[in-house]
Amino acid sequence: MNTAPDNFVQSLQESGLGGDWEWQHGSWWRTPETMDVRATAARLISLGARFVAITSTERPDHEIRLDYQWDLNGQLLSFITATAEKRIASITDLCPAADWVERETHEYFAIDYTGRETTRSLMTRDGDRIGINLHKEAVK
């Protein structure tokens, strides 16, 4: 259910979050589907947004789509980015809430978060293979 006030999209754009926004299936989605994850995180934190999740999806070409979700006053904002190299900047130093999510995504999808001091195992044990949620053909 979309419960946003009428001027919500305008307020997002005026808040420096740029792009076009569309409400679809439970979230506000920003287009175009590229973003500077660190600049966006810093801006959202300054607006009082709450970090919610990172959702990784392996596309058929094995590129990884990363959806960053934030809650701004009850409205769910989704930012899409993608990486073919499985490498993206960490936001944990800006947003401690992202620490466990980044570590989990590293273990499940072999994403390398740059800028982290360490990426200790969270769900798996030290020495376990990473990328355990990748499709079988990708990890042969």
Next chain:
Amino acid sequence: MSYSIPIGPYHPALEEPYKLELECDGEIVSDAVMHLGFNFRGIEYLAERRNYLQGITLVERVCGICSNVHSLSYCQAVEQLTGIEPPERALYIRVVLSELERLHSHFLWSGTAAKLIGFKTVFMACFTLREKVMDVLSAISGNRVNYGMNCIGGVNRDIADPLAVLSILDELESAVTRTILPIFLNDRAVESRCKGIGILTKEQAIAMGAVGPLARASGISQDIRVAAPYCAYDRFEFNVPVETSGDVRARLIVHGLEMVESCRILRQALRALPAGPVHTPTPAGARYKVPTGTAISRAEAPRGEVLYQISSNGTDIPERVRVRTPTFMNMATVRLALLGQQLSDSPLIQASCDPCYSCTDR
């Protein structure tokens, strides 16, 4: 003298397996490192290899306490993708199941907290009350743990006699308001064990993305039932209890008051249950295809916001099923709540964030 205390992953004191490495200076906790994943079942991976109907049964097994909220969130996401709208009666029944689930979860937590405080009489009282809720859930659904109530387009079973549930609510609410809450609020032993213990400040809660009763005990007022209403929650009047001290006592109070509010919601939902069908017919057969797209569903589980993101590639099997549980966000705050605390308080502090490792590990 500094020393390390490894606890778990398999330990007689732990309800579920996890591992905690405590660093202590004398009796004071100076650091805590947590290891998870001992309940990992690969549910997201498995859900991407089953059709949408099989997925409902699978995700209901993410958690043995808040099983309903997982199938609910999953079905809500698929309904958004397919455009299938559940009938009004189904939305009300979903609220009834969700609040009964919150009640029994909060009774369980309150009892567990009481046991760790050393108040075993309250533990027994809470579990007796929880059993009454379980009986109601069993009478409605035929099951005690995995209710099998949610389906795409509504619910699988009707509530035959909604007014019969009302009488039990009076008994539950009376027990909470006259027995449990006064003990949590006024008993000196409870106060000495909980007041000022395991504090999570509002700033820390925001930084760590804490959700649910844990966040609300630290002054964050958000509740998804109000902030982003789903099912029929926008039809009911209820309060969102918030405390600001961020300690174990605040968590006790928030849980207790939330039980009272759940009774209030249940009364409204049961009395106003609209007539009509309980599900909207869906395409025949289990292997119907879901339109391409991505949908996100959020719900307020007993422990806080749960999020399901489902992506469809137009086939009968989801491309991606993402499950972000409340404990996944909340458990990371335990380290902050433990720092500088007495080692002997650490079991209560850990338990006070109402962790569910089964949910967290998936």
